[in-house]
Amino acid sequence: MDFGFSLSPSSAVNLDKVDLSLYDRLAAIDPGIRTCIGCGSCSATCTASAYSGMSVRKVLLAMQRGRMQEVEKMLSNCMLCGKCTMVCPRGINTRRLILNACRLYANVEGEA
Amino acid sequence: MIDRFANSGFHPFVLPFLVGMIFVLTYCFFGMVRIIWELPGKDRRRFFLSLVTPRTAWKNVKDIFLNCLIHVKLWKRNPVLGYMHSSIAFGWFMIILLGHIEVMLFLPERIRFFYYPIFFNFFVAEGESTIQGSVLMFLMDFFLLIILSGIAMAIVKRFASLWFGMRRTTRLSFLDSVGLYSLWAIFPLRLLSESFTAHISGGSFLTVPMNRMFVWFFGNDMNYLPTWWAYSIALGIFMIVLPFTRYMHIPAEMLLIPLRNAGIRIIHPRKGFARVQVRSCPGCGVCIDACPMSVKKENLKDCTVYLNRQIRRGNEKRIAEISDKCLLCGKCTEVCQVGVPGPEMRLAQRSLRKYSINPHYSNIQVDPFIDAIPTGTRVLYFAGCMTHLTPGIKKSVLSLLDKAGASYSVMDPDGGLCCGRPMMMAGRDEQAREMIRLNTEIIRASGCNVLLLSCPICYRIFKEKYKLGNIRIVHHSVYFNELIHAGRLKVNREEALKLVYHDPCELGRGCGIYDEPREAVSAAGTLVEARQNHAESICCGGSLGSITLSYEKREGITRNSVDNLMAGSPDAIVTACPLCLSTFNKYADVPVKDLATVLDEKC
Numbered sequence A: 001m002d003f004g005f006s007l008s009p010s011s012a013v014n015l016d017k018v019d020l021s022l023y024d025r026l027a028a029i030d031p032g033i034r035t036c037i038g039c040g041s042c043s044a045t046c047t048a049s050a051y052s053g054m055s056v057r058k059v060l061l062a063m064q065r066g067r068m069q070e071v072e073k074m075l076s077n078c079m080l081c082g083k084c085t086m087v088c089p090r091g092i093n094t095r096r097l098i099l100n101a102c103r104l105y106a107n108v109e110g111e112a
Numbered sequence B: 001m002i003d004r005f006a007n008s009g010f011h012p013f014v015l016p017f018l019v020g021m022i023f024v025l026t027y028c029f030f031g032m033v034r035i036i037w038e039l040p041g042k043d044r045r046r047f048f049l050s051l052v053t054p055r056t057a058w059k060n061v062k063d064i065f066l067n068c069l070i071h072v073k074l075w076k077r078n079p080v081l082g083y084m085h086s087s088i089a090f091g092w093f094m095i096i097l098l099g100h101i102e103v104m105l106f107l108p109e110r111i112r113f114f115y116y117p118i119f120f121n122f123f124v125a126e127g128e129s130t131i132q133g134s135v136l137m138f139l140m141d142f143f144l145l146i147i148l149s150g151i152a153m154a155i156v157k158r159f160a161s162l163w164f165g166m167r168r169t170t171r172l173s174f175l176d177s178v179g180l181y182s183l184w185a186i187f188p189l190r191l192l193s194e195s196f197t198a199h200i201s202g203g204s205f206l207t208v209p210m211n212r213m214f215v216w217f218f219g220n221d222m223n224y225l226p227t228w229w230a231y232s233i234a235l236g237i238f239m240i241v242l243p244f245t246r247y248m249h250i251p252a253e254m255l256l257i258p259l260r261n262a263g264i265r266i267i268h269p270r271k272g273f274a275r276v277q278v279r280s281c282p283g284c285g286v287c288i289d290a291c292p293m294s295v296k297k298e299n300l301k302d303c304t305v306y307l308n309r310q311i312r313r314g315n316e317k318r319i320a321e322i323s324d325k326c327l328l329c330g331k332c333t334e335v336c337q338v339g340v341p342g343p344e345m346r347l348a349q350r351s352l353r354k355y356s357i358n359p360h361y362s363n364i365q366v367d368p369f370i371d372a373i374p375t376g377t378r379v380l381y382f383a384g385c386m387t388h389l390t391p392g393i394k395k396s397v398l399s400l401l402d403k404a405g406a407s408y409s410v411m412d413p414d415g416g417l418c419c420g421r422p423m424m425m426a427g428r429d430e431q432a433r434e435m436i437r438l439n440t441e442i443i444r445a446s447g448c449n450v451l452l453l454s455c456p457i458c459y460r461i462f463k464e465k466y467k468l469g470n471i472r473i474v475h476h477s478v479y480f481n482e483l484i485h486a487g488r489l490k491v492n493r494e495e496a497l498k499l500v501y502h503d504p505c506e507l508g509r510g511c512g513i514y515d516e517p518r519e520a521v522s523a524a525g526t527l528v529e530a531r532q533n534h535a536e537s538i539c540c541g542g543s544l545g546s547i548t549l550s551y552e553k554r555e556g557i558t559r560n561s562v563d564n565l566m567a568g569s570p571d572a573i574v575t576a577c578p579l580c581l582s583t584f585n586k587y588a589d590v591p592v593k594d595l596a597t598v599l600d601e602k603c
């Protein structure tokens, strides 16, 4: 039956079930990533955003919510160009973050 | 000339030398076979071919002579150190050579005993009885004196390296010290033993007077055997420890030079050519002072000398740290007398890394880019990622092109794909190659015949890795300089304006472009030079080469680089790299401008 509207699937995150270890491990390597203020400068300049929706801000957020498939999708087009690093007002070494995320990703359990 | 040991030609004191000699020769032989074995088949064939090609063979001989024996590069950098090293290396070589000549002239049947040339004065009597004999004896004493002067300098240097203008030297390991002290002992002991036997064997201006003195002092010649033993033992110890010390660089460099002349490059990060490279580094420490990172004490152990050392030791954790921190600025290679390619070595280490996410770009369509470029485009300008972040440069470039009346199009007006160099700097060649493929498709389809770039980072990869056929790849500094010379750009020179030009690493050391930007700067004002310039310029610190250095940790590097540029108290700093521009802008007290902006203001 068509009611003229539909319900989007729940986006609630059950923090007991998701794996947040990737974020923690990245933060252990470079605690600087914890200082992100979500300003979005990195997203605005990103070379890859047009293709995979890449945004360092969103990657950081998705990792903290355990939405790992989104992380993988976004990272899959990053060109490591370094624009995000240059514009980040908090001086976060985003290229290092991206490389380490790509390296450590597989050891994380799948999405909840 | 009398052979004192005519029947046997042997005395037991030669044994320590003999054992050491056989050991080191065997070691080096198998080491060499292993390294050649580790080369990819193509490189191996290329190497063998180069050995029999007269031109490269001659170049090998010349380079080995000039670098290993005379140390020309060191002479140019520091004549005192140059003298010290070449006096020992060349002097020792001459003594060995003269020893062989003596044996060949006087006792040719003994040449197969390879200790005869070394201990000639022990085995013969009345060596200077002929004219040739006394000339050779004179030369022997002469070169021994030269070596001894070098050794004396080495001893002083060890204890006062500051006098020699080196701020930092590397610390020696235990075996290195054993090697060093035995090397120091060899030549004074040789002088003593030859002096003790000079009344039997003959001698010259050094050994004969010393012999007189000894005879007068001791009244007999009972001392000569112990000193010949000691001389032989010192030689033996030196050669036995050699493979485990930094002195291994002597044989390693003799293999490195022919391999390099054959055009072989590092492929495997540890084996083959890379193994010779790390073995050829004597740990002189010149790269420590040169490295821009060493303004901070915490980075001192991340210079190339330590990379080589950790690779020799197989310390994986440190190898990874050192490889990831480097700015890839290339300065260490520039000052290194062996020419160890610090950045390439590090890239090879980075390429070892395994990733679980491997970016790919097959989903990216190139057609929209191609369609946006008007047909008939001659000059295609690719701004690149970094220029998009410094829009002032792009504006100036376009304005200059307009003023020169050039017909051009912009390949990435609203941002394009990355050139691939930053990815390559992370050691991810496969990803970089995919970007190269996409960009190549766009550029070739555009039908342009000039590709203009304003970022040296892009420029370098376009030059080195892109295959664009007849399309000319040109950096804006070169292009605008040509337009000025051709009279298409009229620049009003302001005599009083003092401008210093910063050589961006990727443009200068990376691509060898030094003069054109300077000419262009001179067209706008008075060019002054930085303290260290051209190939020795200091990286701004902003480099994408470093993976682990965060921006706050780079402040010291940038300030040091600015300080270097301010030597001639310029009114503005001019650079030709968007990344240098934004990096310097953070800390410089004078305006920092791109070359294009400077020219545009004066046009």
Ligand code: SF4
Binding pocket: A042, A045, A046, A047, A048, A049, A054, A055, A056, A077, A078, A079, A080, A081, A082, A083, A084, A085, A094, A095, A098
């Ligand atoms: S490095 Fe990656 S995430 Fe950062 S701007 Fe470039 S493409 Fe975007």
Ligand code: SF4
Binding pocket: A035, A036, A037, A038, A039, A040, A041, A042, A043, A056, A057, A084, A087, A088, A089, A090, A091, A092, A094
């Ligand atoms: S620019 Fe820096 S602070 Fe801003 S969202 Fe991106 S990572 Fe966070």
Ligand code: SF4
Binding pocket: B280, B281, B282, B283, B284, B285, B286, B287, B288, B304, B305, B308, B332, B335, B336, B337, B338, B339, B340
């Ligand atoms: S890498 Fe070159 S400059 Fe550095 S210590 Fe070794 S030989 Fe000397």
Ligand code: SF4
Binding pocket: B290, B291, B292, B293, B302, B303, B304, B326, B327, B328, B329, B330, B331, B332, B333, B342, B343
């Ligand atoms: S490439 Fe530059 S930053 Fe890296 S070790 Fe050499 S001098 Fe230092």
Ligand code: SF4
Binding pocket: B327, B329, B456, B503, B504, B505, B506, B507, B538, B539, B540, B541, B542, B543, B544, B577, B579, B580, B583
């Ligand atoms: S930004 Fe300029 S000076 Fe700095 S590493 Fe790059 S090319 Fe070298």
